[in-house]
Amino acid sequence: MSKEYNPQNTTEAPPLTKKIFGMNEYQWMTFRQKMSPLFFLAPALTLFCIFVLFPIFQSIWISFTSWNGFGAMEWVGLKNYQDLFVDPAFYTSLINNALWLVLTLFAPVLGLIIALFLNQQVFGIKIVKSLFFLPFVINLVVIGLIFSWFYNPDLGLLVTIFEVFNVDISPFLTNENTATVRVILASLWPQTAYCMILYLTGLASMNAEVVEAARIDGADKGSMLFRVIIPQLRSATFIATVVTIVGALRSFDLISIMTAGGPFGKTNVLAYFMYQEAIFNFKMGYGASIAVILLLFMLVFISLFLRVIVKGER
Amino acid sequence: MYPAPIQKSKLGWRIIYRISVPVCLVLWLLPMVAIVLTSFRGNADIISGNYWGWPTELQIVENYTEIFNPSRSPMLQYFVNSIIITLPAVFFAIFFSAMAGYALSIYKFRGRIALYTLFIAGNFVPYQILMIPVRLLFNQLGLLDTKFALILFHIAFQTGFSTFFLRNFIADLPFALVESARMEGASESRIFFGIIIPLIRPALASLGVLLFTFIWNDFFWALTLVQSDAARPITFGLQALRGQWSISWNLIAAGSIVGALPSIIVFFVLQKQFITGLTLGGVKE
Numbered sequence: 001m002s003k004e005y006n007p008q009n010t011t012e013a014p015p016l017t018k019k020i021f022g023m024n025e026y027q028w029m030t031f032r033q034k035m036s037p038l039f040f041l042a043p044a045l046t047l048f049c050i051f052v053l054f055p056i057f058q059s060i061w062i063s064f065t066s067w068n069g070f071g072a073m074e075w076v077g078l079k080n081y082q083d084l085f086v087d088p089a090f091y092t093s094l095i096n097n098a099l100w101l102v103l104t105l106f107a108p109v110l111g112l113i114i115a116l117f118l119n120q121q122v123f124g125i126k127i128v129k130s131l132f133f134l135p136f137v138i139n140l141v142v143i144g145l146i147f148s149w150f151y152n153p154d155l156g157l158l159v160t161i162f163e164v165f166n167v168d169i170s171p172f173l174t175n176e177n178t179a180t181v182r183v184i185l186a187s188l189w190p191q192t193a194y195c196m197i198l199y200l201t202g203l204a205s206m207n208a209e210v211v212e213a214a215r216i217d218g219a220d221k222g223s224m225l226f227r228v229i230i231p232q233l234r235s236a237t238f239i240a241t242v243v244t245i246v247g248a249l250r251s252f253d254l255i256s257i258m259t260a261g262g263p264f265g266k267t268n269v270l271a272y273f274m275y276q277e278a279i280f281n282f283k284m285g286y287g288a289s290i291a292v293i294l295l296l297f298m299l300v301f302i303s304l305f306l307r308v309i310v311k312g313e314r
Numbered sequence: 315m316y317p318a319p320i321q322k323s324k325l326g327w328r329i330i331y332r333i334s335v336p337v338c339l340v341l342w343l344l345p346m347v348a349i350v351l352t353s354f355r356g357n358a359d360i361i362s363g364n365y366w367g368w369p370t371e372l373q374i375v376e377n378y379t380e381i382f383n384p385s386r387s388p389m390l391q392y393f394v395n396s397i398i399i400t401l402p403a404v405f406f407a408i409f410f411s412a413m414a415g416y417a418l419s420i421y422k423f424r425g426r427i428a429l430y431t432l433f434i435a436g437n438f439v440p441y442q443i444l445m446i447p448v449r450l451l452f453n454q455l456g457l458l459d460t461k462f463a464l465i466l467f468h469i470a471f472q473t474g475f476s477t478f479f480l481r482n483f484i485a486d487l488p489f490a491l492v493e494s495a496r497m498e499g500a501s502e503s504r505i506f507f508g509i510i511i512p513l514i515r516p517a518l519a520s521l522g523v524l525l526f527t528f529i530w531n532d533f534f535w536a537l538t539l540v541q542s543d544a545a546r547p548i549t550f551g552l553q554a555l556r557g558q559w560s561i562s563w564n565l566i567a568a569g570s571i572v573g574a575l576p577s578i579i580v581f582f583v584l585q586k587q588f589i590t591g592l593t594l595g596g597v598k599e
Contacts, residue, residue, distance in 0.1 A: 033421075036502040040417035041429075044410040044473045051470035052436045055447035062446055069446075120320045122332070128339055130585060134346070137581040138574040139531030141549040145556065145570045149352065149563060150345040157348040160366045189345070194592075201593045203316060211316050229316050246438055253533045257553060274442040279538070284446050291442035302438045306431055 056295070063288035069278075073285075080289035089265050090290070093273040096180050097297075100248040100269060103184045104191055108240040111195025112233070118196075119203045129200060136193040144257030147186035176263045183251075183258050183267060191247060195240040202236035203229075242305050249298055270294040353377055353567035360564050377568040387558065388543045389569060392551030396530060396576075399461050399547055403468035404525045408518055410469065411476030416506050418477065419485035420492055430481060437474035441534050444471075449538060461545045464536065468529045476521055479591070483517040484510060520591030523584045527577045548573045 020028045063080055067073040084090050118129055135143065150156050153173040162169040172178055206229070214228045230237070252271040255261060261268040261276060268276075270290055278287030320331050340347070355364075356371040364370065381389045418430050448467060449458065457463040487510070495505045511518075536550035546554070552573050559565045581588050 032502060033496075037417040037421040037423050037426075039502075040413040040506070044414035044433075044477055045429075047410065047466075047470035048433065048436060048473055050451070051448060051467055052439070052444060052474065053432070055444040055451075056439060058447040058450075059443045059445075116317055117338070118335075119317065120331070122320060122335075125335075128335055130582065131339055132342060134343065134578065134581075137527060137577045138346075139533065139549055139577065141531075141533050141552050142570045142574040145552065145566060146345045146349045149567065150348050155363065155365050155563075157344065157366060197589060197592060201589065206316065215318075224316070250440055252441070256533070256537070271440060271442055275445070275538075278446060287442075288446055291440065291445070294440045295443045298438060298440055302435055305438070306435060309434060310427060310431055 059288045059291055062285055063292045065285045067284040068282040069284050076285065080286050083286065084289055084293070089268065089273060092265055093268045093270045093290075096267065096269045097249060099180055100184055100187075100251055101245060103181070104187060104244050104248040105241070107188050107191035107244050108195045108237060110188070110192045111197075111240060112199050112230075112237075114192065114196045115199035115203060119200060129197075133193045133197050135190040136197070138190065140187075140190070140253035141257055143186060143190060144254045147182075147189075147254075148258055151182060176266055179259055179263065180267045183254050186258065187247075187251060187254050191244055195244065198236040198240050199233060202233045206232050238308065242301060245301050246298065249294065249301070270297075349567045349570055352563050353571055355564045357562070357564065360562060365563070373564070377564050378572070381555075381565055381569050381572065387555055388546075389548075389551065389555065389572070391543055392546050392548040393572065395461060395545060395551075396547040396549075399464045399468070400526060400529045403465045403472070403529050404522055406465075406469045407472040407476050407525055408480075408521055411473045411521075412480050412511065412514070412518065413506070414473065414477040415480030415484050416510055418481045420489070430478070433474045433477045435474075437471075437478065445538055452539060459540050459542055459545055461540075463539050464532075464545070464547070467535055467539065468532065472525055472528065476525065479521055480514065480517060483514050487513055516587070516590070519584065520587040523580055523588045524591040526580050527588075530577050 023031060062073070064075060064077055065073045066076045066079070114132060118125060118132065138146075150158055151173050153159055153170045156173070159169055159173060173182070210232065211228060214224055219228065250271060251269055252275070255267055255269060255272045256275075259267040261272050265273075271294060274287045274290035274294065277283045277290060320328055323331075352365065354372050354374050354377070355369050356373040356376075359365070359367075359370055381387055382393075384390050414433070418426050452458040452463045452467075457466075491509055491513075492505055495509055500508070530547075531549065532547070533549040533553075536547045537553075540546055540550070543551075552569055555569055556566055559569075
């Protein structure tokens, strides 16, 4: 607790007489200030611990058990992980996750191209930008339905348009080996919109003097873009890339709507594979072990992101 | 400005640019255009396979009233559920995270950076690592398959991101404001409600818009925490109705548009707040 009030070496208020919980008013105020962060943090922290923090550890623990969700839990040690590492379905999911990761990285690139294309001041450009951004606002269930309809190999608009040009696109739309690519292309739609808006904001807040100086120095178009513009956009690139990667690892909604992991589990990713094992096959322990692997992958990117943020704080 | 203003280039380029912008826009929104057009079509066209030709009849009103007809589909219920879930979840997530953000930026207690880091990290964990324990917990509380479970979970989960978001705003406020208020003898909660909250109102609006779309668009937790029509939000409802409507693509299309519309409206009305939120919710460098 704070020191006794001493009138000799302070210029603060005169001695206080009111006593609260055996403290004078000054002590009471300091006490309240000390306890305040706890009070302000309590609701958020309690909920966060109950629904986010604690479940992570509980999942890790469940991953060492065999459990169907309602009966008794049985400790099996590393068995779930041993099973996982010889399960072909696990490797299919892993490969698909890698494919997602690589292909969705087109989103920042495409987003930058569209942003550069739209970064003009002409009549109506504002509404055009908003409309380009629209896919990001729509939920992924609807995006999945939209693309299921768009891709429909018998009646969809895509196949109809290609028919006009006498091109048969149906192999791409029906081949089971391209199914994952189809889903990823659908996910690029909202993701590109998101990256585009980050780049548009980045372009708007760019240091105009640097750009002008480079122009006066006669920088050609290529070196202008790669040496002046893109380096200035690196914070937008960083966020776009991290969010895109995390989104790719999290991909679930579109797969659930468009393919449900099929055909024959060919479009499965870790997130959906885990859901299937836990909810449909009642293999909670096995499901939890998949979730732990997914978390480990994610932690690589989370820690990268956190290092950048926390560095700015110190 | 980069690229160079189009006004400075040759007339030919200017014309090409003015034409290519709307063309690209239509191509970009083509999947969307397809579903909107389909939602206007009559059953006769759908049955005869006339999906993209000139429509023989327009059934705009019929299609949209059909999906909202309670005796034909529970769509209306799903829609109401989504509202009942989203609004309180957004409110409390903002409220609790404003408090937490205040604590993390005004008080210099030990471990505050660790706590702040924890909130950000929590926002990025895969849902699957939480799924089994959260379901188990709600089951034990007897809350599985209720709207309340979804509200509670969304508040808890979104608190991580929101605290991160608001802490940055509050940390940017001049600390002298808080100090002088303390000198005047204002209590800590008085400072929070009377000074901080009014000052961060723009940030609260941005966050609110973002959270609205995040929670409205949630599918995973709806899928794993609820089952009955009484609790299903629209995202999960749409997936269920798709099976029921099977090949009535005009109805699926209309339902999809209704499911997407609230987020779209919120975005267009509060566009400035939305984009500010999106960019500031990232990293400050």
